[in-house]
Amino acid sequence: MAQETVSGARPEDSADAGAASGPAGRAGRRRTGLHGAGWRRYAAAAVAGLLMGPAFPPFGLWPLAPVGVAVFALAVRGVRARTGAGLGFCCGVVFFLFTLDGISEIGPDAWIVLSLFEALYFAPFGAAVAMVGRLRWWPVWTAALWVAEELVRGRVPFGGFPWARIAFSQTASPLTPYAALGGAPLVTFVTTLAGGLLAFGGRALWRARQASTTQASSSVSGAARTAALALAGVLGLGLAGLAVPTPVAGRMVTVAVIQGNVPRLGLDFLGQRKAVLNNHVKRTQELAAEVRAGKVPRPELVVWPENSSDLDPYNDPDARQTIEGAVRDIGVPVLVGAVIDSADGKHVENRGIVWDPVTGPGDYYIKRHPVPFGEYLPFRDILTKFITRFERIPLDFLPGKRPGFMRLGPARIGDVICFEVAYDGVVRDVASAQLLVVQTNNATYGKTSLPPQQIAMSRMRAVEHSRTVLVAATSGISAIVAPDGRMIDESAEFKPDIQVARVPMRTARTPADRLGALPEWLLAMLGIVAVAVAVPTTRRKDKEA
Numbered sequence: 001m002a003q004e005t006v007s008g009a010r011p012e013d014s015a016d017a018g019a020a021s022g023p024a025g026r027a028g029r030r031r032t033g034l035h036g037a038g039w040r041r042y043a044a045a046a047v048a049g050l051l052m053g054p055a056f057p058p059f060g061l062w063p064l065a066p067v068g069v070a071v072f073a074l075a076v077r078g079v080r081a082r083t084g085a086g087l088g089f090c091c092g093v094v095f096f097l098f099t100l101d102g103i104s105e106i107g108p109d110a111w112i113v114l115s116l117f118e119a120l121y122f123a124p125f126g127a128a129v130a131m132v133g134r135l136r137w138w139p140v141w142t143a144a145l146w147v148a149e150e151l152v153r154g155r156v157p158f159g160g161f162p163w164a165r166i167a168f169s170q171t172a173s174p175l176t177p178y179a180a181l182g183g184a185p186l187v188t189f190v191t192t193l194a195g196g197l198l199a200f201g202g203r204a205l206w207r208a209r210q211a212s213t214t215q216a217s218s219s220v221s222g223a224a225r226t227a228a229l230a231l232a233g234v235l236g237l238g239l240a241g242l243a244v245p246t247p248v249a250g251r252m253v254t255v256a257v258i259q260g261n262v263p264r265l266g267l268d269f270l271g272q273r274k275a276v277l278n279n280h281v282k283r284t285q286e287l288a289a290e291v292r293a294g295k296v297p298r299p300e301l302v303v304w305p306e307n308s309s310d311l312d313p314y315n316d317p318d319a320r321q322t323i324e325g326a327v328r329d330i331g332v333p334v335l336v337g338a339v340i341d342s343a344d345g346k347h348v349e350n351r352g353i354v355w356d357p358v359t360g361p362g363d364y365y366i367k368r369h370p371v372p373f374g375e376y377l378p379f380r381d382i383l384t385k386f387i388t389r390f391e392r393i394p395l396d397f398l399p400g401k402r403p404g405f406m407r408l409g410p411a412r413i414g415d416v417i418c419f420e421v422a423y424d425g426v427v428r429d430v431a432s433a434q435l436l437v438v439q440t441n442n443a444t445y446g447k448t449s450l451p452p453q454q455i456a457m458s459r460m461r462a463v464e465h466s467r468t469v470l471v472a473a474t475s476g477i478s479a480i481v482a483p484d485g486r487m488i489d490e491s492a493e494f495k496p497d498i499q500v501a502r503v504p505m506r507t508a509r510t511p512a513d514r515l516g517a518l519p520e521w522l523l524a525m526l527g528i529v530a531v532a533v534a535v536p537t538t539r540r541k542d543k544e545a
Contacts, residue, residue: 069195088126
C-alpha cells in the first residue's frame with residue numbers, strides 16, 4: 001500500500017480522490033453534481049467556516065481556527081481547481097456571515113452583501129489550495145496561500161478589508177507570540193500550518209484504520225507514524241510560540257483612559273453631539289476630583305476616544321470652552337478625538353488632538369484610512385440615487401497624510417483611529433513610539449462581535465510591537481493592554497468608565513518591526529510559486545480524469 005509521508009503525496013491522488021478511474025469513474029463523478037465534488041464536500045466546507053467563526057471574539061475559542069482550517073483542507077483535498085473555488089466560496093460565505101454579524105446593525109442587506117463580497121476572495125484561494133494539495137509538503141503551501149489571500153483581501157479594493165484575518169483569532173493562544181517575530185501574517189501562517197498538519201495527521205489515521213483489516217501491519221504502523229509526526233508538529237508549533245520572548249520592562253508612566261459613553265444606541269447617536277462631549281468632560285472632571293481626594297494617582301496623560309467631540313472645537317466656542325475646562329481641571333495633556341470641518345468647507349476630518357492645559361490645542365493626527373461607505377462614499381453621485389441610507393454620510397472624510405506621532409505629556413505616542421488598527425502598515429508606521437493609542441467609536445456596533453474583535457486586534461498589536469496599547473472607546477470596549485498582550489484593564493460596554501494604570505513605555509524594536517511587510521510578501525509568494533509549480537500536474541491529472 002502506498003503511504004503518504006510528510007515529504008510526499010500519495011501517487012493515487014487524482015482530481016477527485018477516491019473515485020474510480022476510466023469512463024465508469026468519470027461518469028460517477030459527473031453524477032455527484034456540484035462540479036463533481038458531491039454535497040458532502042460542500043457540507044464539510046460549510047462546517048469549516050462554521051468552526052472558524054467562534055475562534056474569534058466574543059467566543060474566543062481559538063483552537064477551533066486550526067480545526068476549521070483542517071476540515072477545509074480535507075474538503076478541498078483531491079478535487080479540481082474549479083471545484084476548489086466553489087468549496088472555497090461556500091466556506092467563505094458561512095465564515096464571514098458568522099464573523100461579521102455585527103454589520104447587521106447597519107442593516108441585514110449590508111451584512112449579507114459584505115459577507116458575500118468577502119467570500120469571493122475564498123474562491124480563487126480554494127482553487128489554489130486544491131492545486132497545491134497535489135504537491136509534496138502541501139500543508140506548508142496551503143498555509144502560505146492563507147497569507148496570500150489575506151494580503152489581497154486587506155488591500156483591494158478601497159484599501160482592503162483585513163477584518164477576520166486568522167491571526168486575529170489567536171490573540172490569547174500559544175501562537176500569539178509569533179506576532180513579535182513576523183507580525184500578524186506569521187501568526188496566520190503558523191495557525192493554518194497547524195490546521196494543515198491536523199488534516200495531514202487525521203488523513204493518515206483514517207488510512208491506518210482502513211488498512212488495519214486489509215493490509216500488512218507494516219503499512220498500518222507506517223500510517224500511524226505519519227499521523228504521530230504530524231500531530232507532534234502541531235504541538236511543536238505551540239511550544240515554539242510559547243518560547244518567543246515578550247518583554248514588558250520600560251520606564252513607567254501613569255496613564256488614564258476615559259470612556260464617557262453615549263446617550264443611546266444606534267446610528268443616530270451622533271445627533272446628540274453635545275451630550276457625548278459632556279459625558280467625556282464629566283468623566284474627566286470626576287477623575288480630577290478623585291486625584292485631588294488622593295483616591296487615584298495623578299495621570300501624566302489622558303486619552304479620550306474618537307468622536308468624543310463631534311463638535312468642531314476650532315469653530316465652536318462652546319465646545320472649545322467645555323474641553324478646555326476639563327483639561328485644565330485634570331491639569332495634564334489630553335488626547336481629544338474630534339470631527340473637524342475641512343478648510344474647503346466640503347469635507348470633514350477625523351482628528352486626534354493634543355490638548356494642553358496651558359496652551360490649548362496643539363499637534364494633531366488626521367485619520368489616514370477613512371472607512372469606505374462609512375466615512376466616505378465612493379461613487380457618491382450614483383449610489384445616493386439608489387440607496388437612501390447613504391444620505392447619512394453627507395460629507396466625506398478627508399484622509400490624513402502623515403503617521404500619528406505626537407508628544408502627549410512625557411510620552412511620544414503613536415495614534416491610530418478605529419478601523420486603522422486592523423491594518424498592519426498603518427500601525428507599523430507608528431510602532432517606534434513609546435506608547436500606542438487606539439481611539440475608536442464602536443457605538444453603532446455595540447453589543448455585537450465587532451468591539452471585542454477590535455480589542456483582539458489591539459492585543460495582537462501590543463505583542464507584535466512590544467508596546468503598551470491604550471484603547472479609548474466612546475461606549476466601549478476601552479482597555480489598557482500590556483506589551484505582552486495581557487489585559488491590564490477593560491471596560492464594559494455602554495457604561496461610563498475611568499481607567500488609570502501605571503504602564504511601561506518601551507523603545508526596543510521587535511523582529512517584526514525590523515522585517516516590516518517582508519514576511520507577509522515572502523509567505524504569499526511562497527504560496528503563489530507553489531501554485532505555479534502545481535499547474536502542470538493539475539493539467540495532466542485533469543486530462544487523465
